[in-house]
Amino acid sequence: MLASNILTYSDFLKDSKEPLEIRKAMVARFKDLKSITAVALEFNTTRKTVRKWVGRFKGHISSLKNHSKAPITPHLQIKDETRELIIKFRKERPSLGYCYVVSYLNQQGCTEIPSAATVYAIWKKNRLLKRHYKKSEKKKDCRAIKQKYLAFEKIQIDVKELTDIPNYLEQSLALKKKKDLNRKYGLPMYQYTARDLKTGALFVSLAHEHTRHNSSIFVDMLLTHLKRFDVVPRTIQTDNGTEFVNTRDALADTLFKQVVRRNGITRHKTIPPGAKTWQSEVETSHWIIEKELYDYVKAPNIGNLVKKMRAYQWGFNTLRKNGYRGDITPLESLRNEQNKNYATLHKKIMDFPSCILDKKFNQFIKAGYHVGLVTKNPLIKPYFSA
Template identity: 30%
Template sequence: MITQKARKKQAVVKYAEKSGKSSASRMYGVSLSSIKRWCKRYDGTWQSLLERSHRPNSHPKRHTAKEEKQIKNSFRKCYARYGWDGVYSDLLRKKYTRSFSGMVYAAKRMGLTEQKKPPKKSREQRRYPELLEPGEKVQIDVKEVPYNCLRGKTLRDGKHLYQWTAIDECTRMRFVYGFEEHTPENTVRFLAMVIKAFPFKIKTIQTDNGTEFTYKFISDERISPFDKVLNKLGIKHKLIPPRTPWHNGKVERSHRNDQRYFYDWETFRSVEELNEKLEKHLIWSNNKTMRTLGRKSPIQLLAEKLAT
């Protein structure tokens, strides 16, 4: 259906063809340059006078062909396992300089889109005090390695494997290690590894109330091996309330990421193989950019904190 603007333009063009462009300009109050442009476009149909898009054909800051190729390669390599964060981290290692949002926009424009997910219900955001220094508080927890990841002799002998995790609340720097037994003695061994691995002094360690950490709910007189070592080192031990794992939310979230990015893809025949693969996964996770850190990795943020 012809629009009112197209009808007017057609009338102006026909008048200009009959009486001249200058006369049409005075008659209809339209600039001479517009009339010339309309006459040039007019092919006898009103459709040729419809409004055209003013959007530019190109943008000076658009991704180059080389950058688009990098995005495609990183998407194919990393997206299925590591998501957009993994794609962006892989690109940064290739000297990619664009923002995270710019990368996602370019990828979607190229048709590299993920399946749409139903929107999540928004929940009230709780504000916690910001920890300004590395080592102010370190969360430690234990995750049992999923049964379907076990293979070979470990599976045949009915053994279990466990992952100990320590995460610094300030920088999200992590250390992980696997053991065959879920015992307080292994927690003490893990603590020694954490102190050696983290390049900062630990002031507080926060854990749940499992017997690998505390004997608080077993005996008022007995002190767990873990507490004995912490007292000797002068490190404060903070226990979360019973049945409130969300108070250890950072280490719990890191365990969910381990499940998604690691355990859903790997299998293990022994604790040695578990630790060999965990070491590679730890390097990746400590160098992975995070939205909560302003698109910096734990390694980058730690370097900044230690430099100040």
């Protein structure tokens, strides 16, 4: 990374309290230059700052977060007994406020009466307060920003675990018992999901295991599918899960990253640690699929499940209207694109071949990773054999 000669590290701090990517780039640059002074000059900051973040980096990006400056043992901290009474009161009487807390503490013979700010801070820390959004916060809407993207320019990918869905779990255990399977569950318990930020188009596959290989197979199939229609995404966005990144060394490469970047155009981007709202599109789709499919689906076997999943995916992309996007389907959103190359794409682009990713592992390795996968050879037309 080449730092700007105009912006300094302190300038980035004005826009973000924790510029983790800048700090990570600083550490990576130090590994290349092996010089604190050279990195400090390049990033327009002090040697002390560079030395601090190089020393703190433990391989994972969360080690570059700010440390808390709060005292370990505050001298004005209230007693544990008083704290427990305040929490107990809120759980029993969630609609009553501070004045009633004071009366309750007096009735319990409590000798210290904390301030209203302290009481509400305790409730907030223990998640006993209902959050009230300001009018300005309610007006914050990313739809205008999302409309500036091209279709399939930015895609979010995530993995959903299916073990907490009663209807689905019951059928999975029944199938395992019926067929006397060696694995823990009869049906695949992980859903690999990709969703386009602009149109809301959904692409889904299933897997028995939550692994980096399955993530790589999924993104390879997705990029291959889009490439057939001459579409190349600019960004694949994921969280910081082990199926996507190397959590022990955030600077190290992974198989998933190699597959994403192979065409020389698409780049892999991770969200800040804990910032789940950055994946709101794909997370919302998980909730929708659970309520509309998994809570009601009847799947006597895996083949039947995959067919129903693909049918649901097709309906989601071509028939189901999305109120958030103006009460239109993802296909209609694609047809409304100003760029005619996208607006005239064949609707089969919405028909991603859902599959069981674990079954593609052998073809995935033979097709070439560690060297190259199916999408590396433009002459290869079909997907892995079904």
